[in-house]
Amino acid sequence: MMESITPARAFRRLLEGPGLVVAPGAYDGITARLVEQAGFPLVYMTGAGTSVARGYPDYGLLTLTEMAENAGILARSVSVPVLADADTGYGNELNVTRTVREFESRGVAGIHLEDQVSPKRCGHLDGKDVIPRAAFVSKIRAAAAARTNADFVLVARTDAVAVHGLDDAIDRANAALDAGADVAFVEAPTQLDDIAAIPRRVHGPCLLNVVGGGRTPISDLREVESMGYRIAILPVLLLAAVMQAGDAVLEDLKHSRQAPTGGTSIRETFRRLGSEAWDGIGRAKG
DSSP states (O other): OOOOOOHHHHHHHHHHSSSOEEEEEEOSHHHHHHHHHTTOSOEEEOHHHHHHTTTOOSSSOSOHHHHHHHHHHHHHHOSSOEEEEOTTOSSSHHHHHHHHHHHHHTTOOEEEEEOBOSSOOOTTSSOOOBOOHHHHHHHHHHHHHHOSSTTOEEEEEEOTHHHHOHHHHHHHHHHHHHTTOSEEEEOOOOSHHHHHHHHHHSSSOEEEEOOTTSSSOOOOHHHHHHHTOSEEEETTHHHHHHHHHHHHHHHHHHHHOOOOOOSOOHHHHHHHTTHHHHHHHHHHHO
């Protein structure tokens, strides 16, 4: 009998394997499928994209149920594992416990939890604040204990660089790993030397957030890998591309008054979203 590999186990195997795991950000079933079909082994559910897709800036305005529901849509849309943004865990240790269970029950492979004061905001904006380190560690400990699947990956994110500096952020990352986190995510370092120092000083796998136009001045993923990072997420890569393409085609339509005639056919669009499998079900029923 073939071994059944859960999404969380598949994510663990990626972490145990060689090389940098690159995870472009997705915010719905379409963008998740694009990431998988492009050959990437991990989909990242971007909190910023999830918020923007619902008409809000990334200011911590979405609830646990909205975020978990979207994560479930991504997880059911692809066969590769999904790592999801779970913001601050939406409250204290009790809320964090429910957060882990809600994401886990939807087939998500892992989440990241952060130490920002709620309501949080995008890690590459001004005006952030963080909770005390002991409170953050307590949340991570509760999240680790809440897992029903030991393979479920817990990423601890700290935004302390912008508030207290790099040393405190690294101390928080290491304390979170000691409390049961699997991966450390030090958000928004602003100097190349600091970016390179993080994997050396953190005693566990590290994730880097690569945001075009953000605070972290690096874009070459080969350099990120050479520094020792295990995961690179690109949360707004597709979001920015979709917005730029949408602006361009709408501007062209406004001035030319001509509907585009080229591009992907509607049949091919549906095929990429699984129409052939659904057709097979219909034929079998008949």
